Amino acid sequence: MYTLFNVKKLLFLLLIICSLFASESYSQNLRLKIKGTSDTDSHTIDSIGYVSTPHKNYVSIANEIKTLQKKLSKLGYIENKCSPAIKLNDSTFSTTFELKxxxxxxxxxxxNTTIDASILKAISKRVFDTYFELDFKTIENSLHYINSKNIEKGFPFSKLRLANIVPTENLKLRADLVLESHxxxxxxNNIIIRGYELFPKAYLNHFFKIKPKQIYNSDNIxxxxxxxxxxxxANQIKPPEVLFSKDSTIVYLYIEKSKSNSFNGFLGFGTNTETGKLEFDGYLDLNLINNLNYGESLKLLYKSDEGNQKTFETNLSLPYLFKSPIGINLRLHxxxxxxxFTTINQSAKLNYLINSNHKIYSGVLTSQSSNLLSxxxxxxxxxxxxxxxxxxxxYTKTQSNNLLFPLHSNLYIETTLGKRISSDIENKQTGITLNAFTxxxxxxxxxxxxxxxxxxxxSNTYLENELLRFGGINSIRGFEENSLxxxxxxxxxxxxxxxxxxxxxxxxxxxxxxxxxxxxxxKEKLFGYGFGLGIITKSGLFKLNYANGKSENQKFKLSNSKVHLSLTTQF
Incomplete structure (x- = not known):
């Protein structure tokens, strides 16, 4: 029994030793050495470069040799040949290339009946009716470009290849360009929406400009x-998918409806410079968007400013009337x-969406003001x-990857041409408005x-009740709302x-x-200085602004400071 136990112990030790040597042999790093048949060939190979070490096995070495062959072929050495890899020792393999x-x-x-010469002129300076010239190094990128243009024309499965490649004089080649496509x-043929089936179809036609009978182009979609x-x-859940059959092409869009209604309000307070009392002002702003699944929006605004000023405004926007590219905006202020006095402004504007960023408007505006003094x-x-x-x-540009600042830029320019009638006196007037941020x-x-x-x-003459009013959180901060x-x-x-x-x-x-x-x-210059913060809470975006306003020749006074609070909630 004692001898048998020693034999088993010896066998177990031998097994461990063999495993260690086998592991060491398996994990040994192999080396590849490549040289040319001449010094010039060797220099070219070294300038291109290859992975000499480490290689885990012979398969890795063979793949590296094939990779170098492809690199040489793309550079114009299409006749290059290599000798079989020779094992120099336990860890080194060698091969020799003849570049020719x-x-x-x-x-x-x-x-020229299937490939437009204008496409070829983008990649070659010498294009003729039946052939064009290319630098050999640009063949792969050039063929990819030609094929991509063919795909854009509605041939998603088209393939390009060179056939009948033969050498000519002066180190040049001749080949035929073969196009394989339907x-x-x-x-x-059809566009199917998954997830938000009630998504307004007019947006597909005019906003996204994707519609049936359109040439299929995957990159364009x-x-x-x-x-x-x-x-x-609305949001896109995942990228679009396409179902190809023998006679049809169906595009699937995956969309979900997102929260777009918003309720916004702010509270401002400051000290009245004349009475010394604390005064409050604020507003309520309600935006209802796409509740009827037409992409429509309805805005309701009520504002009560310091100085007993009250504002009520409603704005209705209806895009793509009767599935046309024309929309309408109706406003009551x-x-x-x-x-x-009381002033009532009404407007009706037609709008045309040029694309997702640009929109133009045209319409009619009327104003009526009444003197309330007895x-x-x-x-x-x-x-x-x-x-x-x-x-x-x-013009509007978004940055959707930023929750705090989803809008990157906006530009709105408006001009009005009309006339004012007061006491049977007619006066021509022109108005210009510019609002922009970035x-x-x-x-x-x-x-x-x-x-x-x-x-x-x-205008030639002015009335107090028609003057422009500004000041406050949406214009120059540190001043009372609409006090200027x-x-x-x-x-x-x-x-x-x-x-x-x-x-x-x-x-x-x-x-x-x-x-x-x-x-x-x-004429006067005004300045406002301060600081603020914004934070997204469970209720929405909360903003706090503290600003002190002054005129050009006025000294700073803490009593002129204004604190503005606002909360925007989406639902």
Missing amino acids: KKYHTIYIYYD KEPRTI KRKTELFNNLNF IFKKDSL LNTNTNIKDYKTTAFTFAYE IINLNKKNSLFLKVNSANLI QASFYSTINTEYRLQLGNNLYIHTITDASYFENKMLHR
Whole structure:
């Protein structure tokens, strides 16, 4: 028994030793040495480069030799040959390459009835009716480009290859370009939406510009469906898919309806410089979007400002009327100043969406103002009626990867041409409005926000109840809401923003404004300074702004500071 036990122990030790040696042999790194049949060939091979070590096995070495052969062929050494790999020792293999001739140019003959010469001119400077010339090194990229253009024409399964390759004089080659594809281009037969089946179909035709009977192009469809990032009422769940059959092409879009309604409000408070009392102002802003699954939007705004100013506004937008590219915007705006006057503005505009970023407007605007004073002690306030034609352009760019700042840029320019009638006196008027903002992203956390608001009312005479009103959180901060009157004003808002997370940022406030009141012959510069923060909570986006406003020749006073609070909730 004792001897048998020793034998088993010895066998077990031998097994361990063999396993160790086997493991060491298996994990041994192999080396590959490649040289040319001449010094010139060796220099060319070394300049191209190859992986000499480590290689785990012979298969890896064989693959590396094939890779080098392909690299040489792409450079023009299409006749290169290599000798079988020789094992020099336990860890080193060697092979020799003979590069032979290097071809620099290839003449490719093509059928001009199937391949447009204009496509070839993008890749070759020498294109003729039956053939074109290429630098040999550009063959692969050039054929890929030609095939991609053919795919764009509705041939998703087309293939290109070179046939009958033969050498000619002066290190040049000749080849035939063979195109393999269907005789007829594929067109989209149907578009099926999964997930949000009630998605407004008019958006497919006019916003995304994807429709049946359109030439099928996979890259084009992918690029167009990325425009879902510009919609605020629908998201793309996953990339589109395509079902090909013998006689049809069906595109599947996967969409979900997103929360797009929003409720926004703010509360502002400050000290009245005349009475010394604390005064409050604020507004409620309700936006209802796509509740009827037409892409429509309805905006309701009620604002109560300091100085007993009240504003009510409703704005209805209906896109793609009767499935056409034309939409309509209807607006009603009522403004009441204490017990002095009431002004009602109404407008109806038709809009045309050029593409997902650009839109133009044209319509009619009417205004009617009533003097509420029983005794007309203020001669600058009069009843009047205004009718004008309006033209506008809007540009919008989004950045959907940012929850805090989903809009990157916006530009809105509007001009109005009309006349005002007051006391049976007619006066021609022109109005110009510019609203624009953009975000300059310095890096992922730091950005600059720039905003410009300008308006100009051009008229021979002016009434107090028709003047432009500005000031407050949406124009120059640090001033009471709509407390400033002007015939012309321009405001610049700047913020340096530091994003502390996906849902929190802080920012500075530096505002400047210049305005003119031609009725009072007044010109003035205003400034606002402060800071703020924004945070996404469970209830929505909460903003806090603290700003102090002053005129050009006025000293800073803490009593002029304003605190603005707002909360935007989506549902």
